[in-house]
Amino acid sequence: MTTILRGRNIGVTFGKFQAVRDVDLDIETGHVHSIIGPNGAGKTTLFNVLSGRQRLTAGRIAIDETDVTAQPEHLRSRIGMARSFQINSLFWTFSVLENMRLAVQARDYRIARSVLRSDADRSEEVSVATSLCVSIGLGDQLHAVVDHLSHGQQRRLEIGLALASKPRLLLLDEPTSGMGVDDLPAMASLIRSLKRDGYTVVLVEHNMNLVMNLSDRITVMHQGRVLAGGSPAEISSDGRVREAYLGKGLDRA
Numbered sequence: 001m002t003t004i005l006r007g008r009n010i011g012v013t014f015g016k017f018q019a020v021r022d023v024d025l026d027i028e029t030g031h032v033h034s035i036i037g038p039n040g041a042g043k044t045t046l047f048n049v050l051s052g053r054q055r056l057t058a059g060r061i062a063i064d065e066t067d068v069t070a071q072p073e074h075l076r077s078r079i080g081m082a083r084s085f086q087i088n089s090l091f092w093t094f095s096v097l098e099n100m101r102l103a104v105q106a107r108d109y110r111i112a113r114s115v116l117r118s119d120a121d122r123s124e125e126v127s128v129a130t131s132l133c134v135s136i137g138l139g140d141q142l143h144a145v146v147d148h149l150s151h152g153q154q155r156r157l158e159i160g161l162a163l164a165s166k167p168r169l170l171l172l173d174e175p176t177s178g179m180g181v182d183d184l185p186a187m188a189s190l191i192r193s194l195k196r197d198g199y200t201v202v203l204v205e206h207n208m209n210l211v212m213n214l215s216d217r218i219t220v221m222h223q224g225r226v227l228a229g230g231s232p233a234e235i236s237s238d239g240r241v242r243e244a245y246l247g248k249g250l251d252r253a
């Protein structure tokens with residue numbers, strides 16, 4: 001087992017408020033590693049620290065033993081980390097394939113910036129983009145305008161756009177939020193296929209069913225700290241975790 005991402009003593013303060021404190025986190029290569037916890041536990045803040053969007057006020061983060069603590073998001077992406085795009089970054093009036101082609105084009109700065117971009121480059125982009133669309137289950141929607149997709153399809157496209165940068169470590173923040181039950185199975189199977197394809201996935205997610213079914217490891221946050229860590233079986237039988245969810249029961253959190 002190799003550790004792709006290692007966080008030590010991570011802390012984030014907003015003014016005097018400590019949103020995240022003393023968090024240690026080891027993400028193993030090839031794992032789906034979920035971060036869960038009640039509202040306000042610090043999950044999104046921690047997620048943003050991992051991606052490089054949020055500056056930490058204490059601690060260190062390393063990817064493959066390389067210290068990236070001071071690196072902004074775009075530099076972390078060069079060493080293989082990507083976060084799913086936010087839904088508002090999609091081009092609504094463009095087709096699925098066009099959105100994906102732009103993401104593929106953006107990953108290769110040399111080609112994207114070259115005035116000499118050839119027809120061969122373009123057709124290579126289209127072919128890579130097409131297979132990415134197929135891999136996220138949108139192969140039959142290539143020419144659909146993004147605005148006409150279901151919410152679940154749009155959220156899968158966000159993940160697909162992140163895949164265009166060829167990451168090894170993919171960060172997903174609430175991929176099922178706002179999604180109807182009809183779209184859940186497709187998202188679950190996409191995450192499962194990412195794992196099968198060798199991606200390491202960090203998942204912040206409220207849907208406990210999904211978390212318990214897909215995760216190799218779970219880190220539970222509560223009031224900015226790590227409350228517990230372990231396998232889904234260990235976490236679901238942990239009394240402290242149940243208590244943190246105020247007796248709601250993990251299945252209804």
Ligand SMILES: Nc1ncnc2c1ncn2[C@@H]1O[C@H](COP(=O)(O)OP(=O)(O)OP(=O)(O)O)[C@@H](O)[C@H]1O
Nearest residue numbers: 014017018019037038039040041042043044045046
């Ligand atoms: N930019 C900010 N400035 C001040 N306080 C913040 C900021 N961002 C987050 N917080 C606070 O930090 C705490 C943790 O917030 P965070 O969004 O990380 O929680 P979360 O676990 O993602 O919650 P949720 O499940 O509701 O998404 C909360 O009390 C929140 O109000």
Ligand SMILES: [Mg+2]
Nearest residue numbers: 040043044045
């Ligand atoms: Mg959050």
